[in-house]
Amino acid sequence: MATGRGLEVYLDLLSQPCRAVHILLNCTKIPHRVRTVALRRGEHRTPDFTKLNPMQKVPVMVDNGFVLTESDAILKYLATVYDVPEHWYPRQPERRARVDEYTAWHHSNTRPHTAKVFILEVLLPAQSGSQVDEERLIRALSQLDDTLDKLESMFLRRQPFLCGDDITVADLLAVCELMQPVGGGRDVLQDRPQLQRWRSRVESAIGDAFERAHAVLFALRDRRKARL
C-alpha cells in the first residue's frame, strides 16, 4: 500500500485528528500526498490498511518508509523533522513542555468528551435509528462543560493560544475537535465567548488551510441542518 517514497498521509477529513494533520501540512507547505481512507466505506479495515496500521485507525503517516500512527506523534514528528516555523512545536524546553502538557491532557479530556456527545447525539441515532439516550447525554454534556471550563480557566487564562502567545500543534488538535458539530448541527462552543474568540484567532492564524480541511464536514453539517 505505502510506496515508501516521499511523505504520504492516510486521512479521512471527517476525522478530527486527520484534519489537524492536514492543516499542519498545508499551512507549512510540506510536500506530501494524501491517500483518502473512507471510514464510512470501511476502508480502514481492508487487509492492506490493516497491515499498515493494525489499530485500523486514521491518521497514518508514511515518511520514506517510516510508518507512524497517532495524530499527536505525527504532528510533532512533522514539526520536528521538516523545516517549519518554530512556533508550531517550540524547541525551548519549557515552551515545548507546555505543548506536551496540553496534548497529554487533550487525549483524556477534550477528545473523548467532545466525541462522546457527538456519538450519543449524532452517530448512534443515525446508525441505528434509535432515540438519543438522554441520561447518558446529560452526563456527557456535563463532562464536556467541565472540560471547556478548564480550557478557559487553565489553558487560556492569560494567553491568546492554548500554550502561549503563538499557535502550536496543540491548538490544531483542540480546534479540530471543537469544530465537530453535535446534535442539530449545534456548535459545542455556542455559549462560550472566550473559547469562540480563541477559535477565531486560530482560524485567522491558519488561513485557507482551515476551510480546506473542514469543507467536507461543513457541507455535511449544512445538509443535516437543511433536513431538520
Ligand SMILES: N[C@@H](CCC(=O)N[C@@H](CS)C(=O)NCC(=O)O)C(=O)O
Ligand atoms: N488517538 C488517535 C485516534 C485516532 C482515531 O480514533 N481515529 C478514528 C477517526 S477520528 C478512526 O480511525 N476510527 C476508526 C475506527 O475506530 O473504526 C489519534 O489521535 O490519531
